[in-house]
Amino acid sequence: MSRRNRITPNWFDGVAAHYTLLFPLVKDKALCCNRTPNQLRNHLVLAERGGNWYTPPMQTKPLFIVISAPSGCGKSTLCDMLLQHYNDLSYSVSCTTREPRGMEEDGVDYHFHTLERFRELIDENAFLEYAEVHGNFYGTLKAPIAEDLASGLSIVMDIDVQGAAKVREHVKALPASDPMRDGFVDIFIMPPSMEELRRRLEGRSTDAPEVIERRLENAEGEIARADEFMFKVVNDELSVAFKRICDILDVKSGRM
Numbered sequence: 001m002s003r004r005n006r007i008t009p010n011w012f013d014g015v016a017a018h019y020t021l022l023f024p025l026v027k028d029k030a031l032c033c034n035r036t037p038n039q040l041r042n043h044l045v046l047a048e049r050g051g052n053w054y055t056p057p058m059q060t061k062p063l064f065i066v067i068s069a070p071s072g073c074g075k076s077t078l079c080d081m082l083l084q085h086y087n088d089l090s091y092s093v094s095c096t097t098r099e100p101r102g103m104e105e106d107g108v109d110y111h112f113h114t115l116e117r118f119r120e121l122i123d124e125n126a127f128l129e130y131a132e133v134h135g136n137f138y139g140t141l142k143a144p145i146a147e148d149l150a151s152g153l154s155i156v157m158d159i160d161v162q163g164a165a166k167v168r169e170h171v172k173a174l175p176a177s178d179p180m181r182d183g184f185v186d187i188f189i190m191p192p193s194m195e196e197l198r199r200r201l202e203g204r205s206t207d208a209p210e211v212i213e214r215r216l217e218n219a220e221g222e223i224a225r226a227d228e229f230m231f232k233v234v235n236d237e238l239s240v241a242f243k244r245i246c247d248i249l250d251v252k253s254g255r256m
Contacts, residue, residue, distance in 0.1 A: 060253040063154040068164040069189030070219030072200040092157040098136035129166035149179040161222045188229040192236040
């Protein structure tokens with residue numbers, strides 16, 4: 001299931017108007033958003049039974065999952081697969097100053113901000129990390145991550161290597177008991193080869209030749225930093241790479 005099929009603020013408002021008896025049990029609209037409809041349905045059932053609406057169905061350790069990869073290595077696809085597979089997993093929606101691509105929606109794929117607003121958020125110390133990548137700014141807000149982890153949900157981020165390094169630095173400075181540090185897992189997705197990466201980038205038909213060359217040049221530097229991550233997974237075959245990631249997460253969360 002794509003992140004585009006997840007709960008949005010407008011969807012929430014529309015459905016809440018028709019289910020007035022059930023939705024008062026949901027105390028925080030923001031926590032509903034970016035869930036799949038199935039996840040929200042499960043959480044509402046828990047609330048109706050008197051439980052905490054966002055309690056995950058399995059009592060496992062919530063994980064703070066950071067996934068990085070060069071452009072074209074499939075990290076977005078793998079994250080979407082993880083969100084479909086795990087019912088207690090939430091997606092961290094990043095902020096960016098770049099323009100939306102294709103069918104991307106504000107608040108679903110990214111929080112799209114002007115450069116001026118992004119700088120205001122920096123001044124407010126709202127970001128866990130931020131960086132300039134390919135000429136645009138990207139950043140991750142602190143508050144939604146802390147809220148999800150405190151509620152017992154795991155959260156997954158797909159960010160660049162620069163951002164991952166800043167998150168890692170931030171996490172290491174936290175107390176050992178902090179959920180963000182206790183559940184931290186970072187994974188680097190590797191291409192089978194640079195030749196295969198070029199083939200994938202050219203096959204997307206979304207970037208100009210000079211952009212592809214820049215992405216390939218950046219990929220070499222990113223791959224050189226792969227050893228900074230806890231785990232490395234080669235995406236030679238999508239289903240196999242997905243299984244490898246699931247095995248890592250199941251062990252770290254206590255599922256196996």
